[in-house]
Amino acid sequence: MKSKSGQNRTEHHTDLYQSEGLIIRRGQTFQMWITLSRPYNADTDKLHLELKTGPLPTVSKGTHVIIPFVEDLEDDRWEAAVVKQDDRRIKLSVNSPPTAVIGRYQLIVETNSTNGQFISTHDPANDIYMLFNPWCEDDAVFMDSEEERREYVLNDVGRIYYGTQNQIGVRTWNYGQFDDGILAACLFVLEKSGTPPSGWGDPVNVVRVISAMINSVDDRGVVAGNWSGVYSDGTSPTVWSGSVEILKEYHKNKGTPVKYGQCWIFAGVFTTVLRCFGIPGRTVTNFSSAHDTDVSLTTDVYLDENLEPIEHLNADSIWNFHVWNDCWMARSDLPPGYGGWQAVDATPQETSQGTFRCGPASLAAVRHGQVFLKHDAPFVFAEVNSDKIYWQRNLDGTFSQIYSEKKTVGHLISTKAVGSDERHDITDLYKHPEGTEAERIAVETACSYGSKAEAYSSPTAADVTVEVTMDGEGPKMGGDAELTIMLRNSSSEERKIILHSQAAVMYYTGVHKATVRKDETDVDLLPNEGEWSSVGRRKCMSQTVRIYRGNYTGLLS
Structure with missing residues (x-):
């Protein structure tokens, strides 16, 4: 034969x-x-x-x-x-x-x-x-653009973005989906999952299985995550430059998780497996990416009566950047119109049906806030478009919403462009333009299905607003970071306020490391008389915070 x-x-x-x-x-x-x-x-x-x-x-x-x-x-x-x-x-x-x-x-x-x-x-x-066959019109992963098929199925080298929205870095990643032994390793990952092969004809099911298997939590999957900074018994996440060595090591060691990875490692390996199996896939980076821990669809900050953070309640965070994947497929399990790009994430953040995995979530559903459509659309929505809500504890123990930031989360969502090494901004696939009526409707729609549906509402419009800006591209290691705090009084009366300001160092995941400076300042704001004036309409305060190289090297991404 x-x-x-x-x-x-x-x-x-x-x-x-x-x-x-x-x-x-x-x-x-x-x-x-x-x-x-x-x-x-x-x-x-x-x-x-x-x-x-x-x-x-x-x-x-x-x-x-x-x-x-x-x-x-x-x-x-x-x-x-x-x-x-x-x-x-x-x-x-x-x-x-x-x-x-x-x-x-x-x-x-x-x-x-x-x-x-x-x-x-x-x-x-x-x-x-x-x-899978993206060249076959009747296959659920069919993609009708040959140029896109060459990029998202056949290209074995890509670019992964990291850093902050003001300082975007890029690393080249060797996906290596065609290398000798990688197909066998990818099939081993599927087999190791213990899921019945009868379900391996459905790409929705396959990517869901892979999402769980790329991380080692629950099922001794491919990569063990480590954000501690201590990697002496393995390989530092920053050392890896491709997926081939990781997948081969996992296969050779018969399913022993490879140490260590962080979000871009999980995503890079995920892209390799997707393309190896014939599912169009790409690596995606979201800057200012929220991690919603309670399915509220908001990023919540809890403060006590004195506006001090209540640490044990502040589980939500905003990462400088987070990397996940898009994969392309029809969604016969959803109403018409929700096929195409789907978000999937292998970084173990929250469980989905009891397992650390995420997706596939239709980008069309996420964009419109239709988080009731499976799988894990609420979590993806919160990553890219949640409002950051500040809650203050009342004397009776309840909390009141005192402030919200509507444009903090989800910026410059990026992937490698088709056919070139340029960065392609795909933010519009995930959300309507920030601040538009359509975007606000999407947020309200999503939050109505969240765990704080009754509590979520736009707070009463405040007549004093606060805006914090930073000159240039943002802080650089060893340099000064100059923050401008702008207060605006739009009322017809003078306002006396106490401004609480705090500068802290965080890991790129949004986890707090140390407080650098904390201030409490009395500010008198003159009334707004209907015309802009440097005295009557706004008062600006500027302060410089020095980030010391010796103490904080490596903590800012």
């Missing part, structure tokens, strides 16, 4: 895989030669093919496939036809449906012997690797 790997590899866009074997895409015809013990007679010989995958192949679940021989092939079903015969060798043309289970199949040839008994022939060298 011989596979025409060369022709199949080219026609199925799998010629870049360095792995041996017949690697094909579902929903597309492939060719193979079979060598028999004697010449084949279609009138008297009974012959069919069988494919088996998974530990318990079952016909009813699509993991045991019986392929009949037919005169003419029809689309969307398993069938085989003899297209050429050369003595004992016959050439077959084989069809697969666009919904076939992906994975490694054992190929078995069943022939009828002269005494009426069937003989099964299996050679592991002829196993078939079935992948």
Whole structure:
């Protein structure tokens, strides 16, 4: 039995895989030669093919496939036809449906012997690797742009963004999805998940499984996360420059998590697995990314009666940047219009149905605040478009909303551009323009489904507003950070206020490290008389905070 790997590899866009074997895409015809013990007679010989995958192949679940021989092939079903015969060798043309289970199949040839008994022939060298097919219109991962398919499926090198919205850094990442051994490693990740292969025909299910398996929490997945700064028993996250070494190490060590990773590592490995399986995927960075811990769809800051933070309540945070993935697919499990790009995240932040994973969440649903559509749209929405709400504790122990920041979260959402190394801003796919009516409606829609639905409301408009700005690109290691705090009084009366200001050093994840400076200042604001004036309308205060290199090196990303 011989596979025409060369022709199949080219026609199925799998010629870049360095792995041996017949690697094909579902929903597309492939060719193979079979060598028999004697010449084949279609009138008297009974012959069919069988494919088996998974530990318990079952016909009813699509993991045991019986392929009949037919005169003419029809689309969307398993069938085989003899297209050429050369003595004992016959050439077959084989069809697969666009919904076939992906994975490694054992190929078995069943022939009828002269005494009426069937003989099964299996050679592991002829196993078939079935992948998703973004070139097939009937496959759920179909993408109609060849340029985008080249970028999101076939490109094995990419760029991952990090830093802050004012200081965007970039690192080159070797996805290496076609390297020798990577397909086997990616399939090992799926197998290690313990999920039934019968579900591996659905890309929604597959990416959900991968999301859980890329991190090591729950299931001893690929990468162990570590944000402690201590990496002596492993590799520092900043050392990795690609996915190949990570996936090979995980496979070689039979499922021992690789140490260590942070968000961009999880996302880079995720992109590799997606593209390896044929699911269009990309790595995405969100700047000022919120981490909502209580499904409130808001980023909450709790203060006591004296406006001091209540640390044990302040579990929400805003990361300088967070990296996750988009993957492309139809969503037959959702109403029409929610297919296309879906957000998935392998960084272990919150559980989804009891497991640390996230997505796929439709970007269209996130954009409109329709967080009731699965999977994990509330968490993704909060990452990119939650309001930052300040709550002050009252004397009776309840909390009142005293201030909200509506434009703090979700900026310059970035991915590598198609066909170039430029940064492509895809913020508009995740949210309406900041401050527009459509964006505000999306926030209100989302929050109505949150855990603080009754408490969430826009606070009464304050006549004194505060704006904090920073000159230039922001703080740089060893330099000064000059903050301007601008107070505006829009009322017709003088306002006497106490300004509480605090400067703190945080990790890029938004976790507090140390308070650098804290001030309390009495400010008198003159009334607004209807015209802008440097005295009557606003009062500016500027202070300089020095970030000492010796104490805080490495804490600012």
